[in-house]
Amino acid sequence: MASEIVQLSGHIIDSLILPKVLDEIMDLAGTFEILDITIGKRKTDPSRVRLCVEASSPGKLQIILKRIARLGATPVRVQEVVLRRAVKDGVFPSGFYSTTNIPTDIYFRGRWRAVGRIEMDCGILVSAHTAQAQCIPLARVRKGNGIVCGSSGLRVHPLERSRQAQVFQFMGSAVSPEKPKAYLIQRIAHQMRVVQAANQKILVVAGPAVIHTGAGAYLERLIKAGFVNVLFAGNGFATHDIESALYGTSLGVHLARGIPQKDGHDHHMRAINTIRSLGGIRQAVRRGLLTRGVMHACVTHRASFVLAGSIRDDGPLPDVITDMLEAQDAMRRHIPHVGMALMVASTLHAIATGNLLPATVKTICVDINPAVVTKLADRGTFQGIGIVCDSASFLRELILALHL
Amino acid sequence: MNRRLSIVDFRLGGPFNRQTKIDDRKFLSPSTCHLPPEFLMCRPTYYTIAYEINPWMSLKRQANPSKAMRQWQALYDLLTKTLGLRVRLLSPKPGVPDLIFTANAGLMHGCWFILSHFRHPQRQREVPVIERYARRMGWRIKRLPRNFHFEGEGDALWMGQTLVFGFRFRSDAPVHERLSRLLGVSVLPLELVDRRFYHLDTCFCPLSSTSALWFPKAFDRYGRKVIERLVSDLIPVSEADAIRFACNAIVVGRAVVLQQGISRSLQRALTHRGLELYPLDLTEFLKAGGSAKCLALRLE
Numbered sequence: 001m002a003s004e005i006v007q008l009s010g011h012i013i014d015s016l017i018l019p020k021v022l023d024e025i026m027d028l029a030g031t032f033e034i035l036d037i038t039i040g041k042r043k044t045d046p047s048r049v050r051l052c053v054e055a056s057s058p059g060k061l062q063i064i065l066k067r068i069a070r071l072g073a074t075p076v077r078v079q080e081v082v083l084r085r086a087v088k089d090g091v092f093p094s095g096f097y098s099t100t101n102i103p104t105d106i107y108f109r110g111r112w113r114a115v116g117r118i119e120m121d122c123g124i125l126v127s128a129h130t131a132q133a134q135c136i137p138l139a140r141v142r143k144g145n146g147i148v149c150g151s152s153g154l155r156v157h158p159l160e161r162s163r164q165a166q167v168f169q170f171m172g173s174a175v176s177p178e179k180p181k182a183y184l185i186q187r188i189a190h191q192m193r194v195v196q197a198a199n200q201k202i203l204v205v206a207g208p209a210v211i212h213t214g215a216g217a218y219l220e221r222l223i224k225a226g227f228v229n230v231l232f233a234g235n236g237f238a239t240h241d242i243e244s245a246l247y248g249t250s251l252g253v254h255l256a257r258g259i260p261q262k263d264g265h266d267h268h269m270r271a272i273n274t275i276r277s278l279g280g281i282r283q284a285v286r287r288g289l290l291t292r293g294v295m296h297a298c299v300t301h302r303a304s305f306v307l308a309g310s311i312r313d314d315g316p317l318p319d320v321i322t323d324m325l326e327a328q329d330a331m332r333r334h335i336p337h338v339g340m341a342l343m344v345a346s347t348l349h350a351i352a353t354g355n356l357l358p359a360t361v362k363t364i365c366v367d368i369n370p371a372v373v374t375k376l377a378d379r380g381t382f383q384g385i386g387i388v389c390d391s392a393s394f395l396r397e398l399i400l401a402l403h404l
Numbered sequence: 405m406n407r408r409l410s411i412v413d414f415r416l417g418g419p420f421n422r423q424t425k426i427d428d429r430k431f432l433s434p435s436t437c438h439l440p441p442e443f444l445m446c447r448p449t450y451y452t453i454a455y456e457i458n459p460w461m462s463l464k465r466q467a468n469p470s471k472a473m474r475q476w477q478a479l480y481d482l483l484t485k486t487l488g489l490r491v492r493l494l495s496p497k498p499g500v501p502d503l504i505f506t507a508n509a510g511l512m513h514g515c516w517f518i519l520s521h522f523r524h525p526q527r528q529r530e531v532p533v534i535e536r537y538a539r540r541m542g543w544r545i546k547r548l549p550r551n552f553h554f555e556g557e558g559d560a561l562w563m564g565q566t567l568v569f570g571f572r573f574r575s576d577a578p579v580h581e582r583l584s585r586l587l588g589v590s591v592l593p594l595e596l597v598d599r600r601f602y603h604l605d606t607c608f609c610p611l612s613s614t615s616a617l618w619f620p621k622a623f624d625r626y627g628r629k630v631i632e633r634l635v636s637d638l639i640p641v642s643e644a645d646a647i648r649f650a651c652n653a654i655v656v657g658r659a660v661v662l663q664q665g666i667s668r669s670l671q672r673a674l675t676h677r678g679l680e681l682y683p684l685d686l687t688e689f690l691k692a693g694g695s696a697k698c699l700a701l702r703l704e
Contacts, residue, residue: 010581015592016626017577043590046581071595072577 001054002061003157005035008073009048013039018049021068030055030064050076081106081153083126083146090139092123095149099124099135100156101359101380106133107153117336118358120380124148139325181389182397188364189401192227192340195362200339201229205353206294207346208236209368210391211250216241216294218395219344223297225404230334231298231305232353233346235313235320238281238295242317243271245293272315280318306330310348331356340364345391347372354381366394441656442490443483443700446504448476449496453691457524459600460693472688476504479661479684479699486682487659492703494537500530505694506701507605508558509534513587514704517543520556523574546586552576557701558603563634564613567591570604592634594627600647605697609651611660615639615677617653619646639673649686649695663687663695
């Protein structure tokens with residue numbers, strides 16, 4: 001979609017110029033949004049309106065703009081974006097623009113340019129040579145970088161709301177366990193197929209409860225069927241998955257029988273030790289020691305994974321990135337082309353991932369605790385829908401809905 | 405004084421006898437006098453068809469200079485002698501043949517003169533001549549932004565307290581807001597849709613504050629609706645009358661000076677309303693797409 005903001009002023013109500021402009025836009029297959037309107041109070045007072053005109057292509061937009069320019073609707077003069085140099089590594093210049101997760105454009109050197117890798121709570125770095133703009137986290141800014149300051153020359157594209165009933169129209173609604181889950185899961189399965197058909201990636205963020213509840217096998221099937229392209233998790237998830245693959249237990253509890261195994265409490269430590277001795281998860285799979293489980297499926301079915309560490313991780317596994325800034329960057333590298341994010345039984349990783357995602361990514365948060373789902377939305381991932389459900393039940397239903 | 409002056413009833417509504425209280429600091433102050441209006445004309449000494457900038461003009465259909473002079477003189481005599489009006493004269497200048505169409509020179513309001521900015525370069529050459537004259541007369545000149553075109557009274561006609569403004573072929577729509585701000589009045593912009601009626605004064609003619617002549621097909625449905633809402637007594641003219649420039653008439657009180665040869669039905673419609681018609685042969689000026697109204701600029 002191409003869009004432009006135009007302004008129209010004068011005696012546009014009595015002269016029917018405004019309805020005429022709106023009719024012209026619609027007759028030429030464009031759409032409009034009235035951004036603001038001021039109606040003159042007396043007969044001699046002028047009225048003023050700002051419209052956002054949209055068309056399916058830049059060519060069609062130009063035709064509309066040319067036509068309505070004749071009626072006096074002229075594009076609003078846009079100010080160039082203000083750039084200031086960072087004076088120190090890791091410090092934005094004062095008055096920097098703090099980003100949202102909504103697609104954003106900057107007006108630089110005479111035209112609108114999309115900001116790449118949009119992410120909330122970052123700055124916008126503009127390259128003086130290529131004129132390209134992209135989000136940059138605070139810690140990654142370098143002295144001398146050109147950073148967008150103020151709010152002139154910036155525009156954000158509000159997310160389109162479909163007029164048809166869709167599963168994502170639930171966004172923003174109160175999180176409640178009393179939702180028709182079977183229907184929701186059916187729609188999510190459908191959406192996964194749509195995303196896959198559009199050659200976009202599906203990201204899964206999983207917490208250790210997925211393994212504890214015995215749902216690892218379902219996730220493994222999803223990965224093997226190609227429905228998971230990227231997995232974000234922590235040391236706990238990978239450790240318990242490997243523990244279950246090596247010993248059949250998760251935190252010492254036998255997954256098949258549901259009872260604690262004798263001396264099972266140290267299984268996860270032994271699993272970590274084994275992987276550390278081999279050098280990593282991929283090496284363990286290559287040596288034939290790790291033959292099943294989610295992490296095994298990721299390696300064998302080429303699903304990328306990022307394991308990010310946290311305080312007092314056991315081990316951790318050699319694949320776990322313990323430098324938080326590096327972990328963020330590793331996660332960021334996988335974000336482009338993600339069309340859907342499925343967050344299952346994870347609080348910290350879900351919120352961290354939510355903060356990395358653009359608002360255009362369809363996000364589903366599944367947790368047994370309604371507070372987690374609410375928390376995700378409160379931290380800014382407003383596009384997400386929440387399902388209050390046990391992770392095993394959810395994944396089992398999803399497998400069935402996908403006919404796996 | 406000519407005995408016919410009695411038919412010119414200046415008590416009728418019109419811009420020259422409006423007594424609107426307007427803040428002089430904000431707006432151009434309008435005239436509050438009740439005197440008969442003055443006009444500005446230009447003798448067609450150098451009148452010729454030198455270019456083609458409207459569908460009426462053709463280099464192959466040249467004007468007859470002596471006939472044109474006779475026709476112009478007849479109009480001048482009618483205004484000055486028969487109707488007893490004061491007509492000022494702008495000195496003709498070679499190379500600017502359309503200078504005779506003084507109605508396009510600008511818009512006079514009180515002591516302010518809003519100078520035109522012509523769309524065609526051929527007519528832009530008239531501006532310095534008009535400006536010099538305006539300065540000599542001591543008029544206070546107002547210019548509109550140079551990125552927009554405005555062709556004076558050709559596209560701006562008073563309908564009671566409202567200025568009706570035609571745009572598209574010659575004037576630009578955004579000008580209406582500037583005019584409104586300068587004059588402190590409501591300005592209604594109307595889009596013209598027929599190239600033959602390229603100026604508003606070729607298809608719309610206010611007769612009083614409540615009645616007007618118009619050729620509806622020269623406007624789109626929005627414009628038609630606006631005029632129908634604004635004017636309670638509308639007299640539509642047929643296409644045959646419209647192309648004889650029936651709407652390009654000079655109206656002073658009850659006197660209507662217009663091109664001869666209009667239909668009987670239109671004559672009846674006008675006389676039925678108590679108007680007195682003064683038909684004139686102005687065919688030489690039709691060749692350039694103008695008639696009576698185009699030849700005289702109203703000075704308040």
